[in-house]
Amino acid sequence: MERLIENKKLVAISPPGPLQAEEHRRAVLLHIGLPILLLFVGTLGGIRFSAIDGSIMFLAPPLICLVFAAALMILILRSGLVRLDGWISEKFSLTQNIIDGITLAALFFASVQVFNSLLPEQGVPFWIVSFCFFWTLWTNLFADLDTKKLLRSLASVFCLAFVVKYLLLANLTKPANEGWISSVINNPGQTAFTWLLDLPQFSAGTGYLQFFTLALFVIALYFLPPSIEE
Amino acid sequence: MKSKHFQIIGIFLSSLFGVFIIFLYATAPRSLEDLSLKASATVTKAINTGQVVTGTYQVDEKKFQQGLNYFRANDFSSARVLFDEADPEKRDGKTQFYIAYSFYRQGWGRFSSDDELFKRGLEPAKRAQTLLGGEFTSDDTDLKLKTPAALLNELEEGLRVTSDDFNPLGALDERK
Numbered sequence: 001m002e003r004l005i006e007n008k009k010l011v012a013i014s015p016p017g018p019l020q021a022e023e024h025r026r027a028v029l030l031h032i033g034l035p036i037l038l039l040f041v042g043t044l045g046g047i048r049f050s051a052i053d054g055s056i057m058f059l060a061p062p063l064i065c066l067v068f069a070a071a072l073m074i075l076i077l078r079s080g081l082v083r084l085d086g087w088i089s090e091k092f093s094l095t096q097n098i099i100d101g102i103t104l105a106a107l108f109f110a111s112v113q114v115f116n117s118l119l120p121e122q123g124v125p126f127w128i129v130s131f132c133f134f135w136t137l138w139t140n141l142f143a144d145l146d147t148k149k150l151l152r153s154l155a156s157v158f159c160l161a162f163v164v165k166y167l168l169l170a171n172l173t174k175p176a177n178e179g180w181i182s183s184v185i186n187n188p189g190q191t192a193f194t195w196l197l198d199l200p201q202f203s204a205g206t207g208y209l210q211f212f213t214l215a216l217f218v219i220a221l222y223f224l225p226p227s228i229e230e
Numbered sequence: 231m232k233s234k235h236f237q238i239i240g241i242f243l244s245s246l247f248g249v250f251i252i253f254l255y256a257t258a259p260r261s262l263e264d265l266s267l268k269a270s271a272t273v274t275k276a277i278n279t280g281q282v283v284t285g286t287y288q289v290d291e292k293k294f295q296q297g298l299n300y301f302r303a304n305d306f307s308s309a310r311v312l313f314d315e316a317d318p319e320k321r322d323g324k325t326q327f328y329i330a331y332s333f334y335r336q337g338w339g340r341f342s343s344d345d346e347l348f349k350r351g352l353e354p355a356k357r358a359q360t361l362l363g364g365e366f367t368s369d370d371t372d373l374k375l376k377t378p379a380a381l382l383n384e385l386e387e388g389l390r391v392t393s394d395d396f397n398p399l400g401a402l403d404e405r406k
Contacts, residue, residue, distance in 0.1 A: 023233070024236075027233045027236040027237075028236060031233075031236040031237045031239070031240035032236060032239055032240045032243060035240055035243075035244040036243060036244065036247060039244060039247045039248065039251065040247075042251065043247075043250075043251050043254065046255065055260040055261055056259065056260055056261060057258070057260075058254060058255050058258040060255060093234065093237075095234055095237040095238055095241065096233075096234075096237055098237070098241055099237045099240045099241050099244070102240070102241060102244045102245075103244075106244065
């Protein structure tokens with residue numbers, strides 16, 4: 001391929017080689033794919049479907065989710081999963097620093113929404129699961145962590161929280177379309193748990209969507225390099 | 231393409247997505263149909279706000295005239311709907327004056343006035359007074375209360391319980 005350039009010399013421009021193509025793929029992943037993926041996780045994390053009419057509900061995260069996400073960000077930095085000076089530095093260009101800042105902000109936002117997704121919305125379960133998250137994050141803050149240990153710890157605590165909320169507690173909730181009298185007669189156990197634990201009623205689709213959200217968050221963490229140059 | 235181009239695309243797309251997320255959580259649409267309705271309402275509001283900021287905001291004259299026709303035909307509810315559509319940002323004093331007047335006329339009664347409608351008329355009347363100032367006098371011969379201050383006074387008087395309210399001659403008063 002030949003092209004005329006400013007100094008009126010004809011030069012041959014070769015098509016992108018394998019090394020250049022790899023750089024392009026990496027740039028697409030880091031500068032477009034990752035922030036969009038993390039923002040997508042953030043969007044989905046607050047969505048629930050009503051059990052009554054299947055309508056969409058957008059739940060803003062409680063304040064404690066921001067605290068947990070801040071602790072998680074500290075853990076991510078401490079374990080070396082992300083090196084701050086590898087993402088934001090004066091030696092990088094302005095646009096590089098802006099997009100890296102956006103990606104890290106999106107990581108924080110996604111973390112907030114993942115906690116929002118995994119924490120029960122109200123009642124006793126909210127406090128119990130919150131305490132479990134708090135305990136795990138608190139002990140990890142003082143532990144000697146590396147990337148693998150952090151990811152293992154996060155995966156286990158997220159899986160446990162997901163099972164508790166979307167399998168255990170969801171099965172203890174009485175069907176939303178039943179009246180109180182019929183639900184007491186037909187499902188006395190579920191009715192009692194719903195009343196005692198103050199369980200919200202969401203449709204089964206919520207669990208599927210939040211499983212997908214959690215999976216996307218783990219995928220995003222997997223693709224997150226410690227430094228943008230590596 | 232250089233790495234910088236990907237970075238700029240990433241910044242643009244992320245910002246766009248960020249705005250979309252804020253819109254989603256601020257409006258909380260209940261379904262996909264609701265999403266399109268709220269999106270169009272938000273776009274309209276953004277355009278109106280932009281017009282207010284740039285000083286190019288104008289009332290929809292056609293809707294205002296339609297509202298005025300309903301007002302003169304004593305269909306005040308329909309008139310208010312059209313006045314609201316003509317001035318969605320509530321920035322036009324004249325339209326607000328007519329909205330307040332429609333509450334007065336609808337709420338006026340020979341023996342007693344509708345307090346609820348009079349109360350609802352107070353806010354647009356105050357807004358009209360602020361927007362038009364003290365020098366405004368309506369040139370509409372159909373209206374007997376020519377200024378926002380007179381209208382506001384009439385509404386406030388209607389809400390107040392005084393000894394005049396028990397005067398049987400009050401039944402001879404005319405709607406203004």
